[in-house]
Amino acid sequence: MYTQFYGFKEKPFKLTPDPDFFYHSPVHRQALAHLTYGLEDKQGFIVLTGEIGAGKTTVIQVLLNNLKDTTKVARINNTKVTSLQLLEMIVQDFGLKIQGSSKTELLDGLNRFLLEQHALGNYALLIVDEAQNFSTSLLEEIRLLSNLETGKEKLVQIILSGQPELGYKLRSPQLRQLAQRITISFHMTGLDRKETEGYINYRLQVAGSQNRALFTPKAIDQIAEFSKGIPRMINIICDAALLTG
Numbered sequence: 001m002y003t004q005f006y007g008f009k010e011k012p013f014k015l016t017p018d019p020d021f022f023y024h025s026p027v028h029r030q031a032l033a034h035l036t037y038g039l040e041d042k043q044g045f046i047v048l049t050g051e052i053g054a055g056k057t058t059v060i061q062v063l064l065n066n067l068k069d070t071t072k073v074a075r076i077n078n079t080k081v082t083s084l085q086l087l088e089m090i091v092q093d094f095g096l097k098i099q100g101s102s103k104t105e106l107l108d109g110l111n112r113f114l115l116e117q118h119a120l121g122n123y124a125l126l127i128v129d130e131a132q133n134f135s136t137s138l139l140e141e142i143r144l145l146s147n148l149e150t151g152k153e154k155l156v157q158i159i160l161s162g163q164p165e166l167g168y169k170l171r172s173p174q175l176r177q178l179a180q181r182i183t184i185s186f187h188m189t190g191l192d193r194k195e196t197e198g199y200i201n202y203r204l205q206v207a208g209s210q211n212r213a214l215f216t217p218k219a220i221d222q223i224a225e226f227s228k229g230i231p232r233m234i235n236i237i238c239d240a241a242l243l244t245g
């Protein structure tokens with residue numbers, strides 16, 4: 001461990017989506033704003049795409065931390081499931097105990113829960129992360145959930161997040177109906193040179209670094225280039241650099 005050597009409180013470039021390290025770069029700020037706005041809108045699907053490591057899960061985590069507890073959240077990212085299992089997971093993640101296990105019973109129970117929450121003035125949010133791995137038919141199942149509504153409002157807000165393949169998938173003819181319901185969509189790109197520098201220094205600072213210039217401008221040039229500004233890659237490179245010194 002090099003943390004002691006550099007005087008860090010913790011490792012600055014871990015690969016977990018830790019909101020404490022959240023750097024408000026323009027693209028991350030915009031992603032968060034799109035999700036927040038989409039939730040207020042209550043009309044349809046919200047889609048967040050970006051390369052592996054762009055920061056999708058981190059942004060979602062920050063969003064969740066900002067939500068009041070009047071929002072009930074279910075979060076799914078296990079993608080190799082049948083439609084019945086998917087429904088079971090959603091119901092479970094909302095904290096429901098539903099008698100019986102047929103699809104109809106689960107859907108009925110879910111619908112009742114959502115109506116109850118609506119009556120209480122609460123919101124329900126379903127987050128599907130890594131959604132690029134979902135089959136077309138599973139994505140269709142998720143679309144059907146968005147049919148649950150009061151006539152005026154959707155009972156559950158749905159965020160689909162995933163790698164760029166998700167975007168391609170959503171443009172396929174089989175998913176036309178789902179695509180029509182997407183009201184907000186945002187694609188996360190990498191950070192530029194200046195943002196990469198800001199990102200690195202921010203993470204160092206949060207980790208407790210006293211030294212402002214651990215990485216030289218030339219090193220940052222190279223990191224920005226190799227990583228294409230993708231935070232996960234920046235972290236991997238910086239971690240390796242700190243390790244070798």
Ligand SMILES: Nc1ncnc2c1ncn2[C@@H]1O[C@H](COP(=O)(O)OP(=O)(O)O)[C@@H](O)[C@H]1O
Nearest residue numbers: 015016021022023053054055056057058231232
């Ligand atoms: N805005 C950000 N501020 C700080 N760290 C970030 C930011 N965006 C991404 N990261 C870091 O990059 C890594 C990958 O982020 P993650 O959210 O898991 O990406 P994705 O879900 O898009 O694959 C994590 O270590 C995360 O902490």
Ligand SMILES: [Mg+2]
Nearest residue numbers: 056057058129
């Ligand atoms: Mg992720």
